[in-house]
Amino acid sequence: MRAEALALDLDGTLVDSAPDIAAALAHALRAEHLDARFDLPTVRGWVGDGPDALIRRALAARGVTDPHPTLLRRLRSHFDKATLAxxxxxxxxFEGIEAxxxxxxxxxxxxxVTNKPTPLARAVLASAGLLPHCAAVMGADRPELRKPAPAMLLAACELCGVLPSRLLMVGDGPADVRAAAAAGCLMALAGWGYGGVEEPGPAVWRLQVPRQLLALLPPRAPTASH
Incomplete structure (x- = not known):
């Protein structure tokens, strides 16, 4: 595999952030007097498509299938504030990611490259101590950017000055696999993440641990012996 740049998903790939997402969601619902409690596995299964989709899924689980746009905006505002706080x-x-x-x-x-909005993603990366390793952070700040759309991956290729066939997308969910395929990028599936990918296809590199990514590094020159 000849990758010259990496695009990394955030939630479920770099960080196990489902507990924080669940806490922010619970705060948002309480702020609007929508007392619904969801366990962590349920919320983890909703992670991956951004906070707007998360909020809609939570409301649907509570029986609210056609929420008013004003309610959605308020819930999103509460969610963002709780996340930033x-x-x-x-x-x-995740173990091994930082090294x-x-x-x-x-x-x-x-x-x-994440479906989390950029300000929230940068806050999480900064809190995790990972932001200094990132050349850029691209979040789905508009609906049309959201994976599985290829737009953010193609923008990452342009930023890094590489062809799509030389960019490796590392993610854990179906949106990552489909975005990589749509952009013509390489794909590695993070086996330690939240999953949900049943048949990723033969072209997908299945990772068991983060250290497998070090195989992408060029071999070191042998040390001269005396």
């Missing part, structure tokens, strides 16, 4: 108070960085990103960033540009 405590970006990673309950979640953690691997540090090594990779010395040789390859790393761009975070």
């Amino acid at each position: 405590a970006p990673l108070a309950h979640g953690t960085v 691997v990103m540090g090594e990779l960033a010395r040789s390859l540009p790393l761009v975070v």
Whole structure:
């Protein structure tokens, strides 16, 4: 595999942020007197398509299938404020991610490509200590950017100065796999993440641990012996 740049998903790939997402969602619902409690596995299954989709799924589970746009805007505002106030108070960085990103960033540009809005993504990455390793952070700040659309991956290619066939998308969900296919990028599936990809296809590199990404680094020159 000849990747010259990496696009990294955030939630479920770099950080186990589902506990924080669940806390922000609960805060937003309480703020609007919508007392609905969802367990962590349920919320984890809703993660991956951004906060607007998350909020709609929570409302649908509560029986609200046609929410008023004003309610959606208020819930999103509450969610964003709660996330920015405590970006990673309950979640953690997946084991091995920080060390691997540090090594990779010395040789390859790393761009975070996430369906989380950019300000929230940057806050989480900063709290996780991962932001210094990132050449850029691209969030789905408009609906048309949201994965599985290829727009953010193509923008990452342009930013890094590489062809799509030389950009490796590393993610854990169906939207990541489909976005990579739509953009013509390489794809690696993070087996430690939230999953939900049943048949990723033969072209997808299945990762068991983050350190497998170090295979992308060029071989080191042998040390001269005396």
